[in-house]
Amino acid sequence: MKDTTEATPTVQTLLILGASGDLTGRLLLPGLARLVAVGRTGGLKVVGAGAEDWSSEQWKSRLHDSFEAAAKEADSAGAQALQAMEDSSFYRQLDVTAPGALAGLVASLEGPVAIYFALPPQVSQHTCEILEPGQLPEGTRLVLEKPFASSEDSARNLNRTLLRLVPEDHIHRVDHFLGKATVLNILGLRFANRFLEPVWNRDHIEKVEIIFDEDLALEGRARYYDRAGALRDMVQSHLLHVMALLAIDAPATVGERDLRDAITTILRASRIRTPYDSNTRRARYTAGQLDGRNIPDYAKEEGVDPARNTETLAEVQVEIANWRWKGVPFVLRSGKSMGVRRKEAVVTFRPVPHLPDGFAGVDAANQLRIGFGPDTLRLDVDVNGPGDIFTLDRVTLDAELNASNLLPYGEVLEGVITGDPLLSVRGDTAEDCWRIIDPVLEAWSQGAVPLDEYDAGTQGPASWPLRGGG
Known part of the structure; x- marks a missing residue:
């Protein structure tokens, strides 16, 4: 190449x-x-x-x-x-x-x-x-x-x-959801901090959840969206790339060839295991309220063909078959008409193997949250709280990450104009993203996974797990 x-x-x-x-x-x-x-x-x-x-x-x-x-x-x-x-x-x-x-x-x-x-x-x-x-x-x-x-x-x-x-x-x-600032923020966090890299693996991380829940309905895009759905529209493209950036080994440089080679290496090792009714979920919103607006049932939205069974909320569990990540589930989820707008990656660490007897208080796993648009960082830490010195309290360290002075499409266009393909998806990578998703789409089209429902303005079907502790 x-x-x-x-x-x-x-x-x-x-x-x-x-x-x-x-x-x-x-x-x-x-x-x-x-x-x-x-x-x-x-x-x-x-x-x-x-x-x-x-x-x-x-x-x-x-x-x-x-x-x-x-x-x-x-x-x-x-x-x-x-x-x-x-x-x-x-x-x-x-x-x-x-x-x-x-x-x-x-x-x-x-x-x-x-x-x-x-x-x-x-x-x-x-x-x-x-x-x-x-x-x-x-x-x-x-x-x-x-x-x-x-x-x-x-x-x-x-x-x-x-x-x-x-x-x-x-x-x-182009993938305008991954602007240059976001890509470099993730890479800087991953590879510029000595305390993170030694624990960034299956021995210390329990799961990684990547959530892009939108507080928007169709907004006049039925012509496109009803033929795509959440899995094609968001998971197949954007979320698999976010996953790859969180999972890659350190590239030699942040130049486009080194970085895109590293991304493709991760995607080649990625797959969604069967049975798909255990490792994937899909749902469609029904009538509800969103920010004070009455949202109609998706199947009754103008331009929608209910017979297509298009999902507006999709969730898949991806396995990365390599030494670093074997056994760690990467859960990718995206939905429309959700009650809470969430665009973040949540890294949940394994519990400490032993807490000395005598301590009380927090028993939940530590989490690192990376927010996208605006880019933010939140790290949970357990410390001895005020009052009883033997009681551990959860505190969160917050930081705002670097923000671009351009809009997402401005960052895309700058790369096009200057001939920098860093933010572009390479051809083999585009094929791999479809390879990962194609079997799920086929299984869904055959009804192997039920199409659940959720009211617009909620956080999804009540039977689904609440991801990332959100």
Whole structure:
């Protein structure tokens, strides 16, 4: 595999396909705006393209609305850079499925060009399949949203398609949930503290739980979400990567090749054991209240096909078959319409083997909690409490970790523009994530695991374990 530490040309034009869609307006353009405002894009130009027949005024209005918040916070240089980008930008109506249409537009733009596929996955895949080798100018970068394909086989086929068009180090499979600050925070915590690494193994850790519970319902995304579900949408991509970062051995460097090699090594050793009705769970929310709003039954949400049995809450127990982690369960859970928003990893340590007679008080295991967005750290410690010196009390040490001055999509775009693939998912890694999840999806489709229910605004089905002590 090519070593991507060598310098690569900076992208001159960002072409957004699906520019009139929700992702572009809600996340992509605001992330770009903050990146421009802090002076980290040079003279980048942005071009929008989509199936809708938008006028220049419509596109400029979208840019202005998306840039407005960043412009208010920017200094004069940042505000001028945002205005310059807005003035130079334009929109083209484009049928990306028409042979030659996308290649013709890219050829007309100042290169290198990064093509951002803010499109449904199946449309992105078809668009790449009809492109011919040599149609894209040298230096073109392809940026694809998750989910990357829909299975291990389809991911492998899509990787072959993309590699016909550009080299691997010009393919960015983005995971905006893992920003650079979060990745480096985890690595710094793991490998810069001598007291942690000796106990970061099966001898001292009982379990690791990674929880991404959202206090949001569908929010108009039924068209995508009902075909994906929580397992594909969150566990297959984001949570497996968080797990890998928590489980890797120390890489030689935090360069993209060393780090991504370490991540892939962990994922290759990972699997979900049968029986799946013991090691996986799925559920769907019913009507309830969330932040004072009445949330309808998921099956009655507009755009939902109840016959698909799409889960809105998924939980799997992953085994990592290596020396360090043999026997330690990694529980990955993500759900929608949950009563408590939780984005954290909870590391539960084994109890001390012997507590001298005479002490009383705390008997619960110590836990380390790593919060994501904002990134925080909480460590439980048992100390002799006030009053009776023989009674142990639980105290928690809190710290805020480093925060980026960029939005998540700004961090993604900075890597694309500068040619740094650190935050991108490598092709073999994308295939391994599907290999881990595919058998579970098949078992669920055959009804091997019951589809439980929970009221919107609660913490999940009453019969499920309460994870992380939350």
